[in-house]
Amino acid sequence: xxxxxxxxxxxxxxxxxxxxxxxxARELLQAGIPPEAVTWGSPGDGGDLFSGAPAPAAAPxxxxxxxxxxxxxxxxxxxxxxxxxxxxxxxxQAAACYREPDRWAFLYRVIWRWQQGEHDVQSPADPDxxxxxxxxxxxxxxxHDMHAYIRFRERPPEAGPxxxxxxxxxxxxxxxxxxxxxxxxxxxxxxxxxxxxxxVLWDGATLHNCGPLMxxxxxxxxxxxxxxxxxxxxxxxxxxxxxxxxxxxIPSRFWKNLxxxxxxxxxxxxAGLGARRIGQVQTVGRRSGATIxxxxxxxxxxxxxxxxxxxxxxxxxxxxxxxxxGGEGPKKARIMVVGEQPGDQEDLAGAPFVGPxxxxxxxxFEEAGLDRKxxxxxxxxxxxxxxxxxxxxxxxxxxxxxxxxxxxxxEKELAATKPKVIVAMGATALKSVLQQGNxxxxxxxxxxxxxxxxxVVTIYHPSYVLRVxxxxxxxxxxxxxxxxxxxxxxxxxxxxxxxxxxxx
Amino acid sequence: xxxxxxxEILADAAKYDASCASSGAPKRGSEGKDGLGATNGMGIxxxxxPDGRCVSLLKILLTNFCIYDCQYCINRRSSNVxxxxxxxxxxxxxxxxxxVRNYIDGLFLSSGIIRSADYTMEQLVAVARQLREVHQFRGxxxxxxxxxxxxxxxxxxxxxxxxxxxNIELPTxxxxxxxxxEKNVHTIKLAMGSIRRKLDxxxxxxKAPSFAPAGQSTQMIVGADASDDHTILNTAETLYGSYKxxxxxxxxxxxxxxxxxxxxxxxxxxxxxxxxYQADFLLRGYGFTASELMPASGNLALDVDPKLAWALAxxxxxxxxxxxxxxxxxxxxxxxxxxxxxRLVELRRLRRIRWEDLSRLRCSLKKLxxxxxxxxxxxxxxxxxxxxxxxxxxxxPQQMNLWPELQAA
Numbered sequence: 001x002x003x004x005x006x007x008x009x010x011x012x013x014x015x016x017x018x019x020x021x022x023x024x025a026r027e028l029l030q031a032g033i034p035p036e037a038v039t040w041g042s043p044g045d046g047g048d049l050f051s052g053a054p055a056p057a058a059a060p061x062x063x064x065x066x067x068x069x070x071x072x073x074x075x076x077x078x079x080x081x082x083x084x085x086x087x088x089x090x091x092x093q094a095a096a097c098y099r100e101p102d103r104w105a106f107l108y109r110v111i112w113r114w115q116q117g118e119h120d121v122q123s124p125a126d127p128d129x130x131x132x133x134x135x136x137x138x139x140x141x142x143x144h145d146m147h148a149y150i151r152f153r154e155r156p157p158e159a160g161p162x163x164x165x166x167x168x169x170x171x172x173x174x175x176x177x178x179x180x181x182x183x184x185x186x187x188x189x190x191x192x193x194x195x196x197x198x199x200v201l202w203d204g205a206t207l208h209n210c211g212p213l214m215x216x217x218x219x220x221x222x223x224x225x226x227x228x229x230x231x232x233x234x235x236x237x238x239x240x241x242x243x244x245x246x247x248x249x250i251p252s253r254f255w256k257n258l259x260x261x262x263x264x265x266x267x268x269x270x271a272g273l274g275a276r277r278i279g280q281v282q283t284v285g286r287r288s289g290a291t292i293x294x295x296x297x298x299x300x301x302x303x304x305x306x307x308x309x310x311x312x313x314x315x316x317x318x319x320x321x322x323x324x325x326g327g328e329g330p331k332k333a334r335i336m337v338v339g340e341q342p343g344d345q346e347d348l349a350g351a352p353f354v355g356p357x358x359x360x361x362x363x364x365f366e367e368a369g370l371d372r373k374x375x376x377x378x379x380x381x382x383x384x385x386x387x388x389x390x391x392x393x394x395x396x397x398x399x400x401x402x403x404x405x406x407x408x409x410x411e412k413e414l415a416a417t418k419p420k421v422i423v424a425m426g427a428t429a430l431k432s433v434l435q436q437g438n439x440x441x442x443x444x445x446x447x448x449x450x451x452x453x454x455x456v457v458t459i460y461h462p463s464y465v466l467r468v469x470x471x472x473x474x475x476x477x478x479x480x481x482x483x484x485x486x487x488x489x490x491x492x493x494x495x496x497x498x499x500x501x502x503x504x
Numbered sequence: 505x506x507x508x509x510x511x512e513i514l515a516d517a518a519k520y521d522a523s524c525a526s527s528g529a530p531k532r533g534s535e536g537k538d539g540l541g542a543t544n545g546m547g548i549x550x551x552x553x554p555d556g557r558c559v560s561l562l563k564i565l566l567t568n569f570c571i572y573d574c575q576y577c578i579n580r581r582s583s584n585v586x587x588x589x590x591x592x593x594x595x596x597x598x599x600x601x602x603x604v605r606n607y608i609d610g611l612f613l614s615s616g617i618i619r620s621a622d623y624t625m626e627q628l629v630a631v632a633r634q635l636r637e638v639h640q641f642r643g644x645x646x647x648x649x650x651x652x653x654x655x656x657x658x659x660x661x662x663x664x665x666x667x668x669x670x671n672i673e674l675p676t677x678x679x680x681x682x683x684x685x686e687k688n689v690h691t692i693k694l695a696m697g698s699i700r701r702k703l704d705x706x707x708x709x710x711k712a713p714s715f716a717p718a719g720q721s722t723q724m725i726v727g728a729d730a731s732d733d734h735t736i737l738n739t740a741e742t743l744y745g746s747y748k749x750x751x752x753x754x755x756x757x758x759x760x761x762x763x764x765x766x767x768x769x770x771x772x773x774x775x776x777x778x779x780x781y782q783a784d785f786l787l788r789g790y791g792f793t794a795s796e797l798m799p800a801s802g803n804l805a806l807d808v809d810p811k812l813a814w815a816l817a818x819x820x821x822x823x824x825x826x827x828x829x830x831x832x833x834x835x836x837x838x839x840x841x842x843x844x845x846x847r848l849v850e851l852r853r854l855r856r857i858r859w860e861d862l863s864r865l866r867c868s869l870k871k872l873x874x875x876x877x878x879x880x881x882x883x884x885x886x887x888x889x890x891x892x893x894x895x896x897x898x899x900x901p902q903q904m905n906l907w908p909e910l911q912a913a
Contacts, residue, residue: 240774292582
């Protein structure tokens with residue numbers, strides 16, 4: 001009989017599964033029957049299901065044990081009440097596992113209200129919504145607890161399958177979902193989970209749903225459990241005992257079926273008897289100990305000596321950087337290119353210009369016809385200065401005192417390399433090379449100046465080109481960089497100039 | 505030595521490490537396959553010990569022989585403790601047997617340093633390789649990385665493990681130099697940096713072989729040196745930014761038998777560790793910066809949580825109108841968490857938020873009352889200054905009584 005007709009005749013609707021409820025609810029909604037007019041029941045309340053309908057999926061409690069092939073997922077007609085969102089459907093399905101006599105009626109009230117346009121029926125701020133959410137939460141919690149607190153016991157191989165058996169007393173009807181979890185976890189091993197209401201058995205390839213097969217965990221025995229108890233005792237740090245926290249994590253109803261549950265009281269009381277003063281449990285503490293006879297210097301690991309640069313403490317930047325990044329290139333390079341400071345990537349790699357700015361610089365080099373390997377590439381400041389922005393590091397311009405502190409290292413590089421041309425990229429590099437705090441990029445851009453025995457050519461820093469939002473300006477800045485590198489090459493060919501530098 | 509004896513010693517030796525998460529691994533399963541194990545990304549705590557900490561992984565040392573002499577560590581070479589060493593096969597078997605009984609979600613393996621950093625790392629890698637290759641184990645594996653080990657070994661470790669971690673150990677260079685003489689912050693940072701570079705490379709090339717898909721983490725010991733919470737949080741923030749760590753774990757120093765004089769004889773209050781975790785969560789989830797939570801040197805308040813402490817110190821943002829404020833600012837109101845902030849924003853698209861909604865969402869009403877404005881509620885303004893409010897909202901001074909023996913020790 002059609003559920004709508006049944007209701008109209010004053011019969012109670014009997015459903016056992018969510019699929020059946022869903023079928024019935026759809027017809028009732030289409031017939032426009034309000035929740036108050038429907039009486040819902042579950043099989044076992046008496047009366048048969050819709051006449052002619054198949055028997056309920058769950059085996060009756062006292063049914064003889066019979067292995068069944070799992071039922072294929074019930075065919076789900078595509079025309080569910082048209083505008084119920086997936087999220088609500090999922091919640092209803094989960095809430096249907098909540099053991100409570102009026103669950104079907106409640107679910108129907110929720111979907112009815114949704115259908116009437118009361119969409120906050122799903123929200124925890126609505127009384128029905130709050131109850132729905134609480135049911136869902138309790139069911140999910142039970143699933144989780146079952147995933148966590150089921151304990152399989154191994155049976156001897158000669159006993160045949162299942163090799164592993166667990167007993168659990170779930171509060172809600174979550175066994176089918178939970179079985180899926182263990183199918184995925186246990187591979188081809190055979191196992192069984194027994195509960196007071198039903199059991200599932202996995203034979204390594206197929207899941208079988210059965211009625212109750214056991215009434216308690218009493219006859220499960222596993223010699224392998226002793227190692228677990230040893231582990232559980234030993235991993236506990238009595239110095240941190242906090243029994244109330246323990247209670248809040250595992251409600252007491254689970255303890256009786258957890259092998260480690262029996263240990264807890266004595267562990268807590270021992271911790272109270274002074275064991276908490278030191279971390280080590282007495283069992284281990286009582287064993288005879290051994291110190292390792294090895295001289296401190298022999299224990300020193302072989303590691304590369306940090307360079308002098310790595311040990312630099314001239315300013316505070318080393319604190320938050322991974323490592324100092326020195327220069328790279330031929331010792332006697334005729335062109336030295338000086339950037340500002342290493343960035344995020346350079347800081348990790350320990351080499352200059354390997355990040356996005358480095359990639360751009362490679363393009364500039366290529367465009368200018370200059371081989372990157374022929375120049376000495378370095379930075380004015382050797383440690384990455386940054387500030388946190390979420391989980392990223394945001395580049396921060398070095399302060400004048402940091403540039404000054406680090407000039408010591410640049411000076412050494414200049415003295416060793418003696419480049420004929422120094423290309424300063426950006427204001428920080430320029431300030432460091434010229435040793436002038438007040439010099440600006442704009443003054444020197446495109447105008448080479450003499451500094452000691454070298455020419456100094458000033459161009460933009462590649463990061464500036466990356467940062468400029470406007471495409472035209474980007475192109476322009478890129479061209480300035482290329483022109484600067486070409487100029488640097490031309491300057492190499494220029495004879496030594498003797499007249500005083502006027503640009504300075 | 506019996507396996508159970510070794511387990512007793514080597515689990516005991518590993519319990520000082522606070523980290524024990526099994527989350528973040530990619531989804532894997534064994535249905536219809538040889539071998540064992542599944543991960544769903546969330547991780548499962550399979551038990552809790554009486555210290556309230558979860559057991560999610562088999563957390564053991566491969567060996568507690570150690571040639572290093574870190575003063576805070578019970579396994580230091582000068583310490584007179586029973587020593588043991590598992591063979592690679594023994595760890596593999598234990599992991600398998602525990603996993604199949606549903607005691608654990610996987611393995612967390614660390615080790616004392618024996619012979620050399622490379623040799624030790626090779627042994628750790630061998631366990632993971634054997635689990636994955638020989639036994640087709642798909643559960644979670646976390647390997648503790650030995651910082652001085654060859655980068656190629658770290659790379660291989662990342663191929664088998666879900667998570668790698670390198671312990672920073674202590675919040676400052678000076679403390680490491682003093683208390684862990686064989687360790688070196690420079691090489692620790694380099695190891696973290698090399699792991700981050702591999703993670704970045706993998707992120708750019710999805711088809712490359714897997715590398716530590718659950719990322720990297722680290723641990724800091726709190727209370728073994730004089731560093732305050734300001735220093736600790738700044739170090740944590742630096743590490744998060746530099747190495748994209750998933751987590752920084754804070755482990756309150758546990759006094760150890762025959763403690764050397766260089767470390768304190770008494771532990772810090774466990775509540776301090778708890779406050780650090782709370783503050784850390786605010787850094788990771790809520791967009792707070794270390795300088796907001798701890799603008800000056802000192803320790804986090806023990807009587808109020810860090811979010812409430814921030815709100816009390818920044819009254820100018822409050823009371824905040826829940827019907828207008830930004831989602832990120834709503835999450836900064838004491839008593840309203842990330843999830844409820846999101847729910848409130850969703851709800852206010854439907855209608856105006858009222859006081860009743862807050863109680864239905866199970867927000868902490870006492871805590872938030874002075875800080876919010878709703879459609880039907882406004883706190884008495886300007887009447888209460890922060891110090892009075894603080895006395896009203898502070899946790900009862902229970903901490904002093906909770907562990908009286910500890911306080912006396």
